[in-house]
Amino acid sequence: MDIATQTETAPPPPPVTTEQKRASRGATRPGDRIFLGLSRGSGILLLVIMAAIAAFLTYRAGLALADNTGNFLTTFEWDANAIPPKFGIAVLAFGTVVSSIIALVIAVPVAVGIALFISHYAPRKLAAPIAYVIDLLAAVPSIVYGLWGALVVAPNLTGLYSWLDSVLGWTGIFSYQGGAPRSLMTVGILLAIMILPIITNVSREVFLQAPKMHEEAALALGATRWEVIRMSVIPFGRSGIISASMLGLGRALGETIAVATVLSPNFLIGASLLDPGGGTFAQNIASKFNEASEYGRDALIASGLVLFLITLLVNGAARMIIARRKEYSGANA
Amino acid sequence: MSTTAPTAQAVTPDTLRAPRLPRWASPLVALGSAAAAVGVGLGTGLHSRVQWGLIAALLFVVASYVLATVVEGKRQAKDRFATSMVWMTFLLAVIPLASLIWETVERGSKVFSPYFLSHSMGVVADREVGGGINHAIIGTLQQVALASLIAVPIGLLTAIYLVEYGRGKLAKAVTFFVDVMTGIPSIVAGLFVLSFWILILGFDFSGWAGAMALSILMMPVVVRSTEEMLKLVPNELREASLALGVPKWRTILKVVLPTAIGGITTGVMLAVARIAGETAPVLLLVWVNPFINTNPFDGAQGSLPLYIYQQYAAGSEASYDRAWAAALALIGFIMILNLVARGIARWKAPKTGR
Numbered sequence: 138m139d140i141a142t143q144t145e146t147a148p149p150p151p152p153v154t155t156e157q158k159r160a161s162r163g164a165t166r167p168g169d170r171i172f173l174g175l176s177r178g179s180g181i182l183l184l185v186i187m188a189a190i191a192a193f194l195t196y197r198a199g200l201a202l203a204d205n206t207g208n209f210l211t212t213f214e215w216d217a218n219a220i221p222p223k224f225g226i227a228v229l230a231f232g233t234v235v236s237s238i239i240a241l242v243i244a245v246p247v248a249v250g251i252a253l254f255i256s257h258y259a260p261r262k263l264a265a266p267i268a269y270v271i272d273l274l275a276a277v278p279s280i281v282y283g284l285w286g287a288l289v290v291a292p293n294l295t296g297l298y299s300w301l302d303s304v305l306g307w308t309g310i311f312s313y314q315g316g317a318p319r320s321l322m323t324v325g326i327l328l329a330i331m332i333l334p335i336i337t338n339v340s341r342e343v344f345l346q347a348p349k350m351h352e353e354a355a356l357a358l359g360a361t362r363w364e365v366i367r368m369s370v371i372p373f374g375r376s377g378i379i380s381a382s383m384l385g386l387g388r389a390l391g392e393t394i395a396v397a398t399v400l401s402p403n404f405l406i407g408a409s410l411l412d413p414g415g416g417t418f419a420q421n422i423a424s425k426f427n428e429a430s431e432y433g434r435d436a437l438i439a440s441g442l443v444l445f446l447i448t449l450l451v452n453g454a455a456r457m458i459i460a461r462r463k464e465y466s467g468a469n470a
Numbered sequence: 471m472s473t474t475a476p477t478a479q480a481v482t483p484d485t486l487r488a489p490r491l492p493r494w495a496s497p498l499v500a501l502g503s504a505a506a507a508v509g510v511g512l513g514t515g516l517h518s519r520v521q522w523g524l525i526a527a528l529l530f531v532v533a534s535y536v537l538a539t540v541v542e543g544k545r546q547a548k549d550r551f552a553t554s555m556v557w558m559t560f561l562l563a564v565i566p567l568a569s570l571i572w573e574t575v576e577r578g579s580k581v582f583s584p585y586f587l588s589h590s591m592g593v594v595a596d597r598e599v600g601g602g603i604n605h606a607i608i609g610t611l612q613q614v615a616l617a618s619l620i621a622v623p624i625g626l627l628t629a630i631y632l633v634e635y636g637r638g639k640l641a642k643a644v645t646f647f648v649d650v651m652t653g654i655p656s657i658v659a660g661l662f663v664l665s666f667w668i669l670i671l672g673f674d675f676s677g678w679a680g681a682m683a684l685s686i687l688m689m690p691v692v693v694r695s696t697e698e699m700l701k702l703v704p705n706e707l708r709e710a711s712l713a714l715g716v717p718k719w720r721t722i723l724k725v726v727l728p729t730a731i732g733g734i735t736t737g738v739m740l741a742v743a744r745i746a747g748e749t750a751p752v753l754l755l756v757w758v759n760p761f762i763n764t765n766p767f768d769g770a771q772g773s774l775p776l777y778i779y780q781q782y783a784a785g786s787e788a789s790y791d792r793a794w795a796a797a798l799a800l801i802g803f804i805m806i807l808n809l810v811a812r813g814i815a816r817w818k819a820p821k822t823g824r
Contacts, residue, residue, distance in 0.1 A: 172719035176631035179624045180644040183693070186686060187647050190654070190662040197665045250559025258556050267560065269812075274567050276808050278747020280775040281797045284782055285570045288790065293520075330566045337563075361549035384653065391655020393750035394775070398782060419657045423753055434669065441661040445654070452653030456646065 194442040201435035209439070215404055215421065217436035218429060224436050226443060228404050232321055232415035233444075236396070237389040239325025239410070240332055245382050247329075248336035255337075256344040257366060268341070275334035283398030286327040287319070291399060294318045294326075298411045313411040319401035322410040324417075327395055332385035339384060339459075343377025344370055376458055383455035387448045393419035418444040491541050496534065503529035520565075527558055571801070578798030581791045587799070590772070591760035596784035603796050605762040605772035609677055612766040613756065613773060614746050616681035617688055622738055624685075625692025632693070633700040634722055651690040659686040660751030668755070675757035677766030680773070683751035688741045695737025699730040732818020739811035743804045749775035774800045 202209055204222055212225025251271065255264050295318055302313035351369035360368065371378075402416040402424060416424075422437045429437060507526035531554050538547035586602040594601030628648070632641055663683040667673050703726050711721040727734070757770035758780065774796060781793035 166717050166719075168719045169717050172722070173631075173635055176627040176635060177640070179627035180631045180636075180640065182624060183628055183644060183651065183689060184647055186689075187651060189666070190658065190686075193662055193665040193670070194658075197669060247559045247562055250556045251563055254556045254560045258553065259560075270567065271563065273805075273808070274563065276743060276804055277567075277570060278749070278775055278800060278804065280747065280749045280778045281570070281574065281801060284778060284793055284797055285573060287782065289569065289573050333563055361545055363549040363552035364545070366552070387653040391653075391657065393655065393657040394753070394779060398779065419655055419750070422657050422661070423750060426754055431669070434664070438661050438665055441658050445658045448653055448655055448658070449650060452650050453646075455653075456649040460646075460649075 190445065194438055194445060197435045198439035198442045201432065201439045204432070205436070213404060213406070215425065215436075217425075217433040222432060222436060226418070226440050228406055229416050229418045229421050229440060230443075231406050233390055233417040233419075233447075235410065235415070236321045236324045236328060236417060237386055239322060240328035240389045241382055241386055243326060243329035244332050244336055244385060245378070248333050248381070248385070249340055249378060251333070251337045252340035252344055253366060253370070255341050257362070257370065268338075271334050271337050274330070275338075279331065279392060279395045280398070282327060282331055283395035286323065286395060286399040290327065291318055291323050294323055298322075301411065309408045310410055312409045314409075317401070317413065318411060319399055319413045320409075320411050321400070321415045324396050324400050325410075327399055328389045328392055331392060331395065332388045335388060336381045336385040339381035340374060340378050343374040343381070347373040376461075380455040380458040383451050383458070387452045387455065390417075390451065391419055391444060391448050392417075393423050396420040397423040488543065488546070489541055490546075491538060495537065499533050499537065500530055503527075503533055527561075530554065531558070574794060574797050574801055577791070577794035578796075580795065582795040582798055586792075586795055590762045591777075592762070594760075596781070596789050597786040599788040599791075601792065603772075603774065603777055603792075603799060605760065606774045606777040606796065607772075607799070608762060608764060609756065609759075609766075609771035610746060610774040612764075613677045613681045613684060613752070613771070614742055616678060616766060617684035617745055618738070618742055620682070620685035621688035621692055621741070625689045625741075626696055626734070628689075628693045629696035629700060630722060630726075632697055634718070634726070648690045648693050651686075652694065654687070655750075656683075656687055656748050657750040657754070659683045660754035662686070663751070664754050674768075675755060675770050676768060677756055677763075677771040677773075679755040680752045680771075681766065683755055684745045684748060687748060687751070688745050691741040691744060692738055695740065696730075696734050699733030699737065700726060702733070703729045732814055735818075736811040736815040739807050739814070743807040743811070746804055746807070747775055747800060749773075749779055752776045753779065774803075 201217070201222075205224060206221045207214060207223035207225050209225055211227050212223060213227055215224045215228075216222060217224045255268055255271075259267055295315075298313045298318050299315070301311045305311035306313065347370045351373070352365050355365045355369050396417050397420040400416065400420055401413040402420060403414045404416065405414055407414045418440050422441055425433065425437060504526045506529055507522050510525055511522040531551065534554060535547050535551050538550045542550075581599075587607070588604050589600075589602035590605035591601040591603075592605070628644065632645060635641075636644070660683045663679055663686075667679050667682065668675065673679065707725050707729060708721055711725045712718065716724070752773045753776055756773055756776065758776065759770035759772050763769055763771045778793045778796045778800065781789040781796065
C-alpha cells in the first residue's frame with residue numbers, strides 16, 4: 138500500500154519533446170543525420186523510379202492512344218507507322234497469355250519435383266551442388282536461350298509435333314502443317330526452361346520450412362516418404378507453390394529476346410499452337426522497334442504499359458502471398 | 471499394452487517386417503529397361519537418342535511400379551513411383567542445361583579465337599566470314615560498369631536503410647516495391663528510359679542510356695542480397711560498438727559493412743552477371759554500331775548480347791558461327807563472375823556467432 142501511494146504522489150514525467158525523442162534514437166550528430174538522410178533518400182528514390190516508370194509510360198501511351206483509329210483492345214493489326222495509325226493488342230495479349238500458360242503447365246510440376254528432390258530426396262551431400270546446377274540454369278542469359286531455342290530445340294521438335302498432329306490433330310489446337318516450328322508451343326517450352334529456376338528456388342525454400350515435427354509424426358505412424366510429402370509437406374507449401382508459380386508467370390510474361398528469337402510472328406490468332414505465328418507484348422516491341430517511327434514508338438510504349446501493369450499485378454500478388462505467410466523472398470533466385 | 475504381448479510372441483520376428491525388394495532390384499530394373507529401350511530403338515529404327523531415353527525411363531517407372539506392387543504392396547509401390555518421378559524431373563532439368571552448354575561450346579569454338587576477341591565488325595558484312603566482338607565487349611563492359619556505378623551505391627544505401635533504420639510505413643513500402651521491381655520485365659525498363667531520356671529529353675541513343683535501364687534492373691537485386699547479408703551480422707557487434715560511444719553511422723561503416731562485405735560483394739557480382747546478359751533494354755537504347763566506340767556518352771555502341779541477336783538475325787552460316795562464338799564468350803564471362811562470386815561468398819562467409 139505504501140508503495141502504491143508513493144507512486145501515485147510522484148510527479149508525472151515531463152512530456153517528451155521531439156528533440157529528446159530524436160536524441161534517444163541517437164540521430165542528433167550531423168554525421169548520423171547525413172547518413173540517415175542518404176539512406177532514406179535512396180529508399181525514396183527507388184519508389185520515385187517506380188512511380189516515374191508508370192508516369193512516363195502512361196504519358197507517352199496517352200499520346201499514341203489519342204490518335205489510334207483502331208480499338209486498342211480488339212484490333213487485330215499493328216500499323217502504328219501508317220497515317221492514320223491503327224493498332225491493337227488483341228493478338229499480343231492472346232500470344233502472351235497462351236505461351237505463359239504453356240510454360241507454367243510444363244514448368245510447375247517439374248519445378249516442384251526438383252524442389253522436392255533437393256529438399257527431401259537427394260542425398261544430403263548432393264543437395265547443395267544440385268541447387269547450384271539449377272542456379273546455373275538461371276544464370277544463362279536469355280539471348281543464349283533464344284539462340285539455342287531457335288537453332289537447336291526448334292529443329293528437334295518437328296518429330297514430336299508431327300506425332301502430336303497425327304494423334305491430336307483433329308482438335309485443331311495440335312494441328313501442324315510442317316516446316317520450322319517457330320510457334321507459341323515452342324516458345325512455351327523454352328519459357329518453361331527459363332522460369333524453372335525461380336519456381337524451384339522459391340518452392341524449395343518453402344518445403345524446407347515445413348515443420349519437421351509433422352513429418353516425423355507421419356513417419357512414426359508408418360507413412361512412406363511419399364505419404365509424408367503428400368500429407369505434411371505439400372499442404373504446408375501450397376501457398377508457396379502458388380506464389381512461386383506467379384513469380385514464374387511474371388518472368389514468362391515479360392520475356393523478350395528469347396521469344397523474339399524463336400517465334401516467327403504474325404498478327405493473327407490461329408487455332409493451332411504448333412504452327413508458327415502469333416506474338417507477345419515484349420516480342421512485338423523488340424521486333425517492331427527498329428523500323429518504328431516516333432509515333433510507332435509511342436504505340437509500342439502503350440503496349441509496354443499494358444505489360445508493365447500485368448506484371449505489376451502478378452508480381453505484387455505473388456509477393457503478398459509470400460509476405461503473408463513467411464518472411465521470405467526469392468529475389469536472389 | 472501387455473495384453474497384446476502374447477499374440478506378438480506367437481509370430482516370428484521376421485514376418486513382422488513387410489516384404490521388401492532387395493537393394494539390387496532398382497539398379498537391375500534400370501539396367502534391364504535401358505537394355506530393352508536400346509533394343510526397341512534399334513529394332514524400330516528410332517534415330518533420336520532422346521526417344522531412347524524416354525522409352526527407358528518409361529519402362530523403368532512401369533517395371534518398378536509393377537514389381538513393387540507384387541512384392542511390397544500398393545503403398546510402397548506408390549512411394550517408389552513418386553521417387554522415380556522426382557528423380558525424373560531432376561534429370562529433365564539437367565538435359566536442357568547440358569545440351570545448351572554443349573552446343574554453345576561445340577558450335578562456338580569454331581570461330582572463337584584471339585582474332586575474334588580483338589577485332590570489330592566494322593568492315594565485315596554480315597554474310598562474310600571474319601570479324602569479331604571487340605567492339606561488343608568494350609560496349610558491354612562500359613555499360614555494365616556505368617550501371618553498377620549507379621545501382622550499387624543506391625542499392626547499398628537502401629539496404630542499409632531497410633535493415634538499420636527502417637521502421638514504419640516507408641520501409642514497408644520500399645520493401646514491397648523492391649520485390650515488385652525485381653519482376654519488372656527488362657523491356658519495360660528499356661521503354662521507360664526510352665520515353666524520358668530519348669523521346670522527351672531528346673538525347674541520342676548511347677551506352678549511357680542503356681546503362682540507366684540496366685541499373686534499374688540491377689538495383690532491386692543488390693538491395694535484396696545486401697539486405698540478407700546485413701541481417702546476418704550479429705547484433706552484439708552493433709551493440710558493442712554503440713556502447714563504446716561510436717556514432718551509428720560510423721558503426722555501420724566500420725563494423726557492420728566490413729563484417730558483411732564478402733556476401734555483399736557476391737550479391738553485387740551476381741547482379742552484374744545478370745545484367746550483363748540483358749538484351750532488350752540495350753536493343754532499345756544503345757542502337758547498333760559495328761565499329762569500336764569507346765565513349766559510352768556519345769552515340770551508338772556495340773554490346774555482346776545485342777551482337778548475338780543481330781548475328782542470329784542476319785541468318786547466314788558465317789553469322790550463325792559468330793553468334794555461337796559470342797554466346798560462348800558471354801556465357802564464359804557470366805560463369806566466371808558466378809564462380810568467383812560464390813568463391814568469395816565461401817571464403818568470407820560472415821561468422822554469425824550463433
